[in-house]
């Protein structure tokens with residue numbers, strides 16, 4: 001897990017208490033206690049990264065996230081959002097009538113998916129809330145994702161060099177110009193018996209890097225040497241989680257971090273995660289340079305299929321990565 005030091009600001013976001021919906025499938029022993037009311041993403045975008053807070057202000061200035069545009073991408077290239085929650089839906093019909101391939105969530109969180117203009121989605125879809133188009137939230141989130149993508153590309157250069165690879169190796173191998181991003185908002189309400197509950201079960205993220213920002217309330221834990229370690233919510237920082245596809249590409253030199261979210265008795269916690277992966281159809285395999293002294297430890301699988309596998313199974317540590325482990 002890495003931290004980036006970009007100076008972002010945020011403000012505490014308090015969502016009105018609402019009953020959460022029916023619980024998703026539970027891991028044995030603990031009650032899942034975290035979800036998202038269906039309007040969370042748009043509301044969270046409005047309040048955590050929206051115009052009233054520092055971050056929103058920074059979003060409009062090029063300095064924060066590395067520039068006005070994301071090097072090579074434009075709306076016409078095919079950024080999109082699509083909704084898989086009941087009340088945040090594309091305001092225009094999707095191009096295909098089949099459901100989005102990644103729409104089956106297993107986490108009880110609201111998600112918005114953003115990708116490279118593949119066949120399933122219309123470009124420039126907008127979010128609706130309570131039947132009304134929320135242009136502002138979708139515009140801010142779109143810009144946010146573009147800037148995050150630029151950051152991920154920069155970090156990937158440093159990682160590639162640390163592996164003895166050419167700086168742009170990861171960007172090219174994963175086709176990061178068209179990287180598939182998923183915008184995830186997690187909402188963890190106060191829980192009367194946190195010791196009996198679990199916010200988000202242990203898992204690793206499927207992509208390359210996940211950039212997380214939070215509302216100042218701790219709850220994230222990472223597994224380190226077999227123990228759970230609390231990760232504090234540092235102000236003015238993103239938390240960067242290493243994902244399974246970095247582990248694959250690096251032939252195990254970088255490990256994806258297993259993490260979970262716990263809940264607390266007093267405060268609502270919200271986290272916004274942007275999961276950044278390769279493009280949909282990319283098959284990532286260990287870099288040839290890294291299999292000279294160690295045979296490839298993982299087989300390759302299309303990223304889209306990998307995500308489908310994770311989303312159609314309960315979150316359970318590194319269970320999906322283990323399926324394509326060859327050693």
Ligand SMILES: O=C(O)CCC(=O)C(=O)O
Nearest residue numbers: 184186205220261271273
């Ligand atoms: O809420 C958190 O801190 C963890 C979120 C997370 O792991 C995820 O969305 O994948």
Ligand SMILES: [Fe+2]
Nearest residue numbers: 203204205259
């Ligand atoms: Fe995660």
